[in-house]
Amino acid sequence: MSNGNQIAYHLRPNKTVDRNLFVDLLNKINNYKNISDYIYVGFGGPFLEDFKVMHTILKIKKMISLEIIENTHKRQKFNMPISCIDIGDGPHTAQDFLTNYHFKKRSRHIVWLDYTLPSEINQQLGEIELLCNNLNPYDIIKVTLNAHAETLGRDNSLPYSASPHAFRANALQDILDVYAPHPIQEKHVTTKAYPTTLLHALDKAMHMGIRTRPDISIQPLSSFIYADGQTMLTATAIILENNHSKVERFFKGSRLNNWPFLNKLWDKPKDISIPVMSxxxxxxxxxxxxxxxxxxxxxxxxxxxxxxxxxxxxxxxxxxxxxxxxxxxxxxxx
Incomplete structure (x- = not known):
């Protein structure tokens, strides 16, 4: 679906940690809802590695891969690791899928939108808003966004030693537009703060998606940052019925309150970058x-x-x- 999927997992150890934590999270939810009955939707890339893991570890038998690049789609056909992955007849965008796919109430979905291109963040948040509007209780959404502050650029008319934060704050305000969680200031675009700013923008996009759905709520579950080169933000949430007792029942049944990596508020993502070691x-x-x-x-x-x-x-x-x-x-x- 994007250039990031051209890089093998063994060259991205921090992304592999993120994927393993996601599988760990899904195993917790499996205590409450049978994950093997879910439909998994994601960006498979040329090797469809995530899909193989979802089937092998979680026993998911119905999966849909989204891919926009024709050559990558051809590689998927060649590298198909299992027969239960639907890659479609040809390349198609996430927007096409979200517009045309019917999320049936009796089917549960896990959707991982694994974005890498920082230039398309506004479009990506729009797709997330659209997705959330179509989801149903106990559907799970995971999003990965490029959170590398350097991608916001700098004012080339100024010396390189000059602070880029004012330029980047203005740029991000324009990029996020309606998804800006608050007026963007210089403090929101520093290397350390930028992932949190994007996390709050993601939260706003999801809540905009369910604003006409009083029957459901968005429940954050985890958020991490890592860097196998550029800084990436990844966050997972579940759609729950807008009922306090049912929300409590979910956390009790899944035993997620005992999961050490739980982040129910999305206040700040946890850094999972590990050292490069022999x-x-x-x-x-x-x-x-x-x-x-x-x-x-x-x-x-x-x-x-x-x-x-x-x-x-x-x-x-x-x-x-x-x-x-x-x-x-x-x-x-x-």
């Missing part, structure tokens, strides 16, 4: 857990895994917190 470095770190602190690990190894000690400490803390979701990659000779 196999030997990872084994050494894991051998020192759970009894060693990041500071003690750095002292023992004698070097930093990132560009500074504070950055290394931050990434090691993330590694420790999300260790269970971090993949192992290795070369296999066939």
């Amino acid at each position: 196999l030997k470095e990872r084994l050494e770190i894991e051998a020192k857990l759970p009894n060693s602190t990041p500071e003690e690990i750095i002292d023992s190894m004698g070097f930093f895994l990132a560009d500074s000690e504070p950055h290394t400490i931050k990434q090691l803390r993330t590694f420790i917190e999300y260790q269970r979701a971090i993949p192992w990659f290795s070369k296999v000779q066939l």
Whole structure:
């Protein structure tokens, strides 16, 4: 669906962590609703890796891949890992699908809109609004957006050393338009704050989508940022009936309140970026857990895994917190 899908997962370890956390979340919901009965919709890319995972781990048997690039669609036909993926007769946009597809009330859906192009954020939020207007109780929506502040550009008439924040605030105000969660100021477009600003814009787009649907509500479940190059924001929500007792019943039945990564308010996304490590470095770190602190690990190894000690400490803390979701990659000779 986008250029980001041309990059293999083994070159995007942080995205793989995000996917593994999503599967973990769906397994929790499976305590309350049978996930294998859901229909999965997403951007499959040339290798359809997410689809294979959804079938293998969650036993989902009906899946729909959206793809706009003709050559990628041809690669999907060649790389088809399982027979239950519908890739359609040819390329089609997410907008085409959302306009024409009927989300039946008796069918439940998981929709992952995995966007990568920052130039199309307004259009993407519009598609999210349209999607939410069509969803039904217990449908699940996951969205990935490019949250790299540098993509907002800078005023080339000024020296490069000048602050770009005023230019970027004006640019983002124009880009978001009706989806701006508040008047965009310079503090909202810093590298650190920009993902949170986009998260709140996403929240507004979803609520705009259900404004004519008093029967349902949007319930945030998780939000993360990661970087395998550019910073990406990813967030997951579920559609629930607009009934307090039924919402409480969902959280009790799914046991999501005990999930350590739950974010019910979408106030700020959690950073899941992990350090870039060799196999030997990872084994050494894991051998020192759970009894060693990041500071003690750095002292023992004698070097930093990132560009500074504070950055290394931050990434090691993330590694420790999300260790269970971090993949192992290795070369296999066939």
